[in-house]
Amino acid sequence: MNIGEASKATGISVKMLRYYEEIGLVRPALRAYSGYRVYSDKNIAMLRFVRRSRDLGFQVKQIASLLDLWLDGSRASADVKTLALDHVRDLELRRRELDEMIGTLQHLARHCHGDSRPDCPILTSLSSDDEASAKPARKKASRRGFAVAG
Amino acid sequence: MNIGEASKATGISVKMLRYYEEIGLVRPALRAYSGYRVYSDKNIAMLRFVRRSRDLGFQVKQIASLLDLWLDGSRASADVKTLALDHVRDLELRRRELDEMIGTLQHLARHCHGDSRPDCPILTSLSSDDEASAKPARKKASRRGFAVAG
DNA sequence: CTTGACCCTCCCATGATGGGAGGGTGGATA
DNA sequence: TATCCACCCTCCCATCATGGGAGGGTCAAG
Numbered sequence: 001m002n003i004g005e006a007s008k009a010t011g012i013s014v015k016m017l018r019y020y021e022e023i024g025l026v027r028p029a030l031r032a033y034s035g036y037r038v039y040s041d042k043n044i045a046m047l048r049f050v051r052r053s054r055d056l057g058f059q060v061k062q063i064a065s066l067l068d069l070w071l072d073g074s075r076a077s078a079d080v081k082t083l084a085l086d087h088v089r090d091l092e093l094r095r096r097e098l099d100e101m102i103g104t105l106q107h108l109a110r111h112c113h114g115d116s117r118p119d120c121p122i123l124t125s126l127s128s129d130d131e132a133s134a135k136p137a138r139k140k141a142s143r144r145g146f147a148v149a150g
Numbered sequence: 151m152n153i154g155e156a157s158k159a160t161g162i163s164v165k166m167l168r169y170y171e172e173i174g175l176v177r178p179a180l181r182a183y184s185g186y187r188v189y190s191d192k193n194i195a196m197l198r199f200v201r202r203s204r205d206l207g208f209q210v211k212q213i214a215s216l217l218d219l220w221l222d223g224s225r226a227s228a229d230v231k232t233l234a235l236d237h238v239r240d241l242e243l244r245r246r247e248l249d250e251m252i253g254t255l256q257h258l259a260r261h262c263h264g265d266s267r268p269d270c271p272i273l274t275s276l277s278s279d280d281e282a283s284a285k286p287a288r289k290k291a292s293r294r295g296f297a298v299a300g
Numbered sequence: 301c302t303t304g305a306c307c308c309t310c311c312c313a314t315g316a317t318g319g320g321a322g323g324g325t326g327g328a329t330a
Numbered sequence: 331t332a333t334c335c336a337c338c339c340t341c342c343c344a345t346c347a348t349g350g351g352a353g354g355g356t357c358a359a360g
């Protein structure tokens with residue numbers, strides 16, 4: 001299988017397939033004489049594992065750990081569970097941050113008449129001297145949102 | 151006020167203050183003879199506006215629009231509200247994606263006994279041939295999460 | 301007049317992703 | 331067989347918001 005077919009089979013873009021190889025997330029694909037990468041069914045299975053993990057919001061480093069566990073027949077399921085639950089906590093933190101932002105904004109928007117007049121509580125709040133008025137997040141928070149880029 | 155004081159007064163890092171200036175989000179600060187940036191109370195107010203907007207998850211480009219509206223005394227509050235609600239929709243989309251991931255992972259974790267045995271439904275699902283088993287997100291989704299970096 | 305806390309600019313790194321240039325491969329068709 | 335087009339290769343650049351650090355200037359207190 002060439003890289004284009006592998007891309008279709010896994011849902012990972014050609015660019016990303018090369019990138020995952022480059023950063024060592026997956027072992028370098030074999031090469032044909034032409035220099036083209038050649039993917040086996042085993043490779044494809046592994047890459048699908050990677051894509052599903054990405055879909056669940058795991059970062060590449062975490063996926064590397066998951067892959068290790070997956071490939072290690074003697075793993076303890078507890079280790080996998082721990083990794084998964086750690087990630088859940090991370091996702092939940094991000095969700096809480098989003099909730100706060102959404103709540104604040106909806107509250108502000110609800111009180112903005114939204115017509116042609118200039119006075120607007122949204123702007124007033126944003127420029128307020130009151131430190132607590134518009135301030136959810138702002139701690140350490142883990143980076144990242146859910147790309148797919150443009 | 152020097153940049154360090156401005157940083158404390160606004161909660162924006164020194165690095166970011168310079169960056170916001172560089173990308174044109176805010177007007178270049180005046181300079182003392184020494185070359186040091188000098189911030190007025192007006193500058194500080196504007197920067198606080200910026201920080202609050204960031205806290206609400208607005209991207210820099212959106213903040214530029216908000217600033218324009220803020221500074222335009224003849225704005226229509228409807229424009230502000232539209233911007234805010236567009237952003238809310240964006241945040242809600244991200245939240246939905248997070249919810250799906252969290253839901254899927256919690257479900258999987260719940261069915262993983264999490265002991266020293268190797269069999270684990272989390273890994274099984276991630277490597278499954280079943281396309282639907284672990285697949286929330288994966289559409290266009292707007293970039294970004296909530297930095298503050300490390 | 302030294303010391304240390306600031307400030308300046310410039311460059312690099314991050315993470316995951318895409319874009320594109322410049323050039324080679326491979327198979328089908330004229 | 332010559333040609334064409336889709337595909338592949340590598341290498342470099344951009345994104346977005348953020349921090350790190352080097353190399354060097356400024357300022358105020360001791």
